[in-house]
Amino acid sequence: MRLDREILATLRAxxxxxxxxxxxxxxxxxxxxxxxxxxxxxxxxAAGDNMSLFKAAHGLKGCCGNLGANLLAMxxxxxxxxxxxxxxxxxxxGVAEVSREFRxxxxxxxxxxxx
Numbered sequence: 495m496r497l498d499r500e501i502l503a504t505l506r507a508x509x510x511x512x513x514x515x516x517x518x519x520x521x522x523x524x525x526x527x528x529x530x531x532x533x534x535x536x537x538x539x540a541a542g543d544n545m546s547l548f549k550a551a552h553g554l555k556g557c558c559g560n561l562g563a564n565l566l567a568m569x570x571x572x573x574x575x576x577x578x579x580x581x582x583x584x585x586x587x588g589v590a591e592v593s594r595e596f597r598x599x600x601x602x603x604x605x606x607x608x609x
Contacts, residue, residue, distance in 0.1 A: 496602045501562030521607045524561055525600065528554060532596050535573070539589045547585065548577040551592070558599060566592070566599040 502517065509516025531554040538547035555570035573588035 496563065496565050496599060497606060498562030498564050501560075502606065505561070518607055520561065521603050524557055525603060525607075528557060528596070528600070531557065532593065535589060535592060539585055542582075544577040544580055544585070548574050551577060551588075554592070554596075561603070563599045563603070566595045569595040 505520060506517040531550060534550035535547060535554065538544075538550050551570045551573040555567045555574070558570065559567040569588070569592045573585070573592050576584035576588040
């Protein structure tokens with residue numbers, strides 16, 4: 495499942511009645527900030543900077559994991575492993591997978607947010 499509905503429900507409950515828009519604010523912040531995180535991944539990969547790639551993938555993994563975007567988090571974890579290995583082919587495949595999953599997750603969060 496692209497989005498973990500239990501995590502999203504827990505986050506919604508954290509806002510409670512006093513802050514019903516809490517989850518929507520988290521999603522909105524993620525949707526803005528994650529674009530820069532993906533750009534950092536793509537730039538580090540293009541530069542062959544595996545340390546920066548590892549760090550950028552780790553940052554995106556944490557953010558999307560906190561929102562229950564488990565498939566994207568797993569793709570980021572795989573990319574971290576590829577960056578550690580230094581294998582250019584694995585990195586290329588990993589970046590492509592993160593990019594694909596990023597787009598799908600973005601669409602799923604926007605659908606969830608505005609439904």
